[in-house]
Amino acid sequence: MAATIIQYIISGIAIGFIYALVGIEYTLVWNSSGLLNFSHDRLITLGAYIFAGTMIIKLNINYPIAIFLTFLSMGILGALIAQGIFNPLRNMRSNIFAVMGTMLLGRIIAELIRLIWGPVPFTLPGFMTGTVSIGSAQISKANIIIMIVSILVAVSLQLFMTFTKIGKAMRCVAQNKRASSLMGINVTQNICITTGISAIICTIIAILVIPLFNVTTTLAASIGLKGFSAGVIGGFGYLPGAIVGGLFIGVVENLSVLFLPAVYKDVVSFVLLIVFLVVRPSGFLGKRA
Amino acid sequence: MEKKSNTMNNKKRNIILICTAAAVVLILPWILTTDYQIMVMNKVLIYTVVVLGLNFITGLTGQMNLGTAGMFALGAYATAVAATSYGISPWIGLVLAIVMGLLVGRGLGYPSLRLKGVYLALTTIGFSEVVRLVAANWVSVTGGTTGIRNIPYYSLAGYVFDTQTKMYYLFAVFVAFGIFCAYRLADSKWGRIFKSLRDNADAVEMSGVNIASCKILAFTVCAIYGCIAGALYAHFMGYINPSSFTIDLSTNFVIMLMVGGLGSVVGNIFGAAVVTILPEILRVFENYYQLIFCTIVLVGAIFFPEGWMFAGIKVIRKMVKKLRKREHITGEMGGGE
Numbered sequence: 001m002a003a004t005i006i007q008y009i010i011s012g013i014a015i016g017f018i019y020a021l022v023g024i025e026y027t028l029v030w031n032s033s034g035l036l037n038f039s040h041d042r043l044i045t046l047g048a049y050i051f052a053g054t055m056i057i058k059l060n061i062n063y064p065i066a067i068f069l070t071f072l073s074m075g076i077l078g079a080l081i082a083q084g085i086f087n088p089l090r091n092m093r094s095n096i097f098a099v100m101g102t103m104l105l106g107r108i109i110a111e112l113i114r115l116i117w118g119p120v121p122f123t124l125p126g127f128m129t130g131t132v133s134i135g136s137a138q139i140s141k142a143n144i145i146i147m148i149v150s151i152l153v154a155v156s157l158q159l160f161m162t163f164t165k166i167g168k169a170m171r172c173v174a175q176n177k178r179a180s181s182l183m184g185i186n187v188t189q190n191i192c193i194t195t196g197i198s199a200i201i202c203t204i205i206a207i208l209v210i211p212l213f214n215v216t217t218t219l220a221a222s223i224g225l226k227g228f229s230a231g232v233i234g235g236f237g238y239l240p241g242a243i244v245g246g247l248f249i250g251v252v253e254n255l256s257v258l259f260l261p262a263v264y265k266d267v268v269s270f271v272l273l274i275v276f277l278v279v280r281p282s283g284f285l286g287k288r289a
Numbered sequence: 290m291e292k293k294s295n296t297m298n299n300k301k302r303n304i305i306l307i308c309t310a311a312a313v314v315l316i317l318p319w320i321l322t323t324d325y326q327i328m329v330m331n332k333v334l335i336y337t338v339v340v341l342g343l344n345f346i347t348g349l350t351g352q353m354n355l356g357t358a359g360m361f362a363l364g365a366y367a368t369a370v371a372a373t374s375y376g377i378s379p380w381i382g383l384v385l386a387i388v389m390g391l392l393v394g395r396g397l398g399y400p401s402l403r404l405k406g407v408y409l410a411l412t413t414i415g416f417s418e419v420v421r422l423v424a425a426n427w428v429s430v431t432g433g434t435t436g437i438r439n440i441p442y443y444s445l446a447g448y449v450f451d452t453q454t455k456m457y458y459l460f461a462v463f464v465a466f467g468i469f470c471a472y473r474l475a476d477s478k479w480g481r482i483f484k485s486l487r488d489n490a491d492a493v494e495m496s497g498v499n500i501a502s503c504k505i506l507a508f509t510v511c512a513i514y515g516c517i518a519g520a521l522y523a524h525f526m527g528y529i530n531p532s533s534f535t536i537d538l539s540t541n542f543v544i545m546l547m548v549g550g551l552g553s554v555v556g557n558i559f560g561a562a563v564v565t566i567l568p569e570i571l572r573v574f575e576n577y578y579q580l581i582f583c584t585i586v587l588v589g590a591i592f593f594p595e596g597w598m599f600a601g602i603k604v605i606r607k608m609v610k611k612l613r614k615r616e617h618i619t620g621e622m623g624g625g626e
Contacts, residue, residue, distance in 0.1 A: 036407055038355075088591055094351050094487065097590050099410065100547050103540045104587040111580040225418060228411045236406065263426040270415040277400035277408060
């Protein structure tokens with residue numbers, strides 16, 4: 001029993017890190033442009049398809065180069081999305097246009113995926129498989145890799161935001177767009193860069209979840225939504241908050257299987273979201289709104 | 290004096306417009322040749338009800354609601370379960386749907402609209418997913434993924450609305466009533482508050498209006514409209530299952546609102562019609578029709594943010610003005626000779 005609980009907690013932490021990365025990725029875009037990117041789940045799916053479908057299976061490139069090429073293409077795509085949708089739609093009378101722009105883009109991407117790679121799910125054989133046993137608990141290698149990579153991403157992002165000029169500019173834009181544009185920061189360009197980085201994080205998520213969910217068109221449907229919950233629960237618009245929120249959701253959701261029928265596992269994050277909005281809308285780490 | 294005649298003229302114009310619209314609605318089933326076309330029109334009518342409601346929260350108040358499919362599903366399931374498992378009349382099912390709408394509006398609006406920000410978009414999108422998940426997994430009540438079959442048609446004093454044409458007229462009555470309520474509400478004190486909330490929420494708050502409760506009211510109205518439409522849909526299709534109530538449906542409703550132009554009741558009808566009929570026309574492109582449809586709408590959103598219809602009207606007005614100017618000039622020249 002204890003071993004099962006430990007196993008649940010560890011896989012909860014692993015999937016929690018995925019939610020945390022989703023939270024980080026959309027918080028970045030939110031901070032820079034004031035918009036929610038509702039196409040992010042489709043971007044994650046697209047990343048998985050480019051990496052697994054094109055780079056590995058079709059072109060048979062070795063993993064490091066494939067990962068690099070996928071990052072590059074997704075980063076450029078992210079910047080293009082920012083230039084084509086966020087920047088023209090961000091200053092409209094109502095933010096509905098921008099939100100709908102991203103949702104429509106998501107549908108277009110989904111359709112393209114279906115047309116290019118076909119609707120049949122597939123997987124990468126032998127990619128991050130196998131288990132490690134610690135004591136009596138069995139932990140899959142994928143979960144360990146997810147944890148390590150996520151921590152690396154979070155730390156390097158934090159370093160990037162603290163020490164580089166672009167990172168500092170990103171933090172300025174997040175705080176006050178008008179003031180930062182008066183200080184000579186190119187806000188439009190900054191939004192492009194941020195969205196590009198966000199798309200790269202989407203790709204990292206995509207590659208990490210391939211062993212968990214296989215490559216399907218609905219790969220990211222649920223983690224996309226839970227990432228939103230993670231952001232709110234941790235403190236909306238605050239990067240460390242997204243990590244705390246993601247881990248919290250991951251662990252609670254996995255432990256809920258002990259008390260609830262497994263099919264309702266996906267409902268837990270939504271209930272937590274509502275509870276937090278009623279009880280503590282600023283989340284775990286957020287400042288009072 | 291001139292002002293008076295102007296309002297008289299406006300009134301006359303409105304009466305003429307309403308009469309022509311009613312005539313078009315009445316004649317339409319005779320023009321459409323196949324049952325399928327009338328079915329599409331029925332869908333347009335049902336979706337119009339949803340969009341009329343969505344207009345309050347997203348169009349007028351400016352809060353994003355991405356969970357309309359959830360409300361739609363809830364209304365549909367409430368009346369379908371009542372009718373098939375307990376043999377309750379669809380009309381009482383309609384009341385049930387309205388109660389559902391009230392509950393959703395309050396229950397979801399309270400946590401998410403008390404706060405400023407985008408919380409409503411997030412909670413509604415989550416809510417919609419939860420409704421779908423519960424509908425798919427609570428097999429004993431909702432029938433799970435196989436859905437509910439044999440939902441009875443509406444009937445009034447022994448007269449059963451069992452063909453597409455009969456249902457068309459019934460739904461047309463519903464839509465007319467919905468439009469009437471929407472107009473009355475949009476012109477009421479509440480409607481004006483909703484509009485001002487979109488333009489400047491701070492100023493409204495300064496005037497002593499409780500903006501949270503107003504937003505919750507707008508959202509509740511939206512939820513009730515959505516649930517009523519869901520109930521109509523259940524008795525129209527005769528069969529419902531969870532796979533039709535996805536986020537794509539919610540997106541479609543907001544697209545309808547956007548295509549028609551935010552905040553305009555006439556635009557809502559136009560949007561519902563375009564977004565329902567256009568994919569049917571684009572079906573000639575087979576595999577690519579969704580892609581083409583989404584691209585058209587996306588480009589439309591970027592270039593015609595005021596809605597396609599109003600963009601079209603603007604262009605026509607400009608052309609008319611130009612023509613008149615030209616006539617004027619040629620007329621003057623003629624006079625000079």
